[in-house]
Every structure is written in C-alpha cells, then in structure tokens.
Amino acid sequence: MSKIKISDADGLSVRDVLHAQLTALEATATIADARDYFAASGSHRMALVCDDGRYVGSLTPDRLEGELDPHLALAQIAERGATVSPDAPATTGRDLALQTDARRVPVIDADGRLVGVVAVTGDLTSFCGTSSD
8 A cells, every 4th residue: 555645635635635543632631641642652743632522732842842840731732723624625734734843734624623634754755644545
C-alpha cells in the first residue's frame, strides 16, 4: 500500500486524506500528561485537546517548554489555531498543514467534533495515515 502523495491532492477532499486513527488528550489532562504523550513517540508532533470529543485546541512540544505548572489543565493552554472541514479540498488541508512546524491541521466537523488530522510526512511528499491502494 502506498501513501497518497501531496502532489495528488487535486480533486480530493480532506476526508480522502485525513488521518483518523489518532489519540486526543482530554481537556482535563495536564501539562505533565502532555509531556508524557510527546515523550512516548517521536511521531507525536501535535497534541489535540478535546472536551467530550469536541475540539478545544492543540499544542506542540515547544508550547510545554519552560516553567509551567505540571498540574495545569491543557484546556488552559491549548491554542485553537487553524482547522479544516472534512469537506474542504485536500489542497486546503495540505496547505494549512504545511504552514505549521508540526505539519498537521485538525479536521473538525460542523458540530465541532475532532474527526482526524491532515498530516504531512517528514519528507513533505505524502499524507500520513492514508493509502491510495
């Protein structure tokens, strides 16, 4: 199975290229929880924060640097940032993802629920978590 190349995004929707198998942290999770999340895997480039499935915001590892209270809830520091609809063109999702250091943009439905993320591989050639086969 091959990943969908970002150069093949024309004519596709975000729904076609989103990575739906992801872990979101609850809004009540703490700074310490987020630090553990990032430490657990080098592929974690963005933590997505939800409250009962609804997107609250996200953060990258650099947001956790410095003297932060490890017990502080993520809802207090998560940033809303750019998001994209699953029905938007895949090129929009790709372009938004590439504008971030994390190379990711959350995909949010009309009800505010997190349905996935558009993620671009480290070599900037493909969408993570997709297959054209």
